[in-house]
Amino acid sequence: MRIAVDLNRCQGYAQCVFLAPGVFELHGDEALMYTPAPPADQRERVLRAAAACPVQAIVTGEPVGSEGPYVR
Template sequence: MKIVVDLNRCQGYAQCAFLAPRVFELHGEEALMYTPRPPDGQRERVLRAAAACPVQAILVEDRAEAGSEEYSESRLPDGEGRSGVR
């Protein structure tokens, strides 16, 4: 699983931080930090957080079935690292 957050779209509503606090953290009023490759045990929380984002700023790329190295579902540019001061 890989997460990409469009920090230009993110408005700091922090729904993700409430639903998956081990993956998403809000620092100050608007700075979102996140772990782009969360542990597998956080999968359901991350999916709920992405669905709850009011501005749909969170992309979750899930590895395709059957061991493929390709990712499915891509809507935002690729990005790495724990990210983001706004």
């Protein structure tokens, strides 16, 4: 699984940090850091975090080819 966060859209609500703390982390008030290729055991947490994002800033999917665009 790969994830991407639209940091221009992210408003720092931190729902993702609450639901998947091993993948998402806030630094300061609004600086979100995340793991673009989270471990497989975090998949359900990441999917819940993406669904809970109030501004839908998190995109999840599987890469096509080695590094290609994501399949949702």
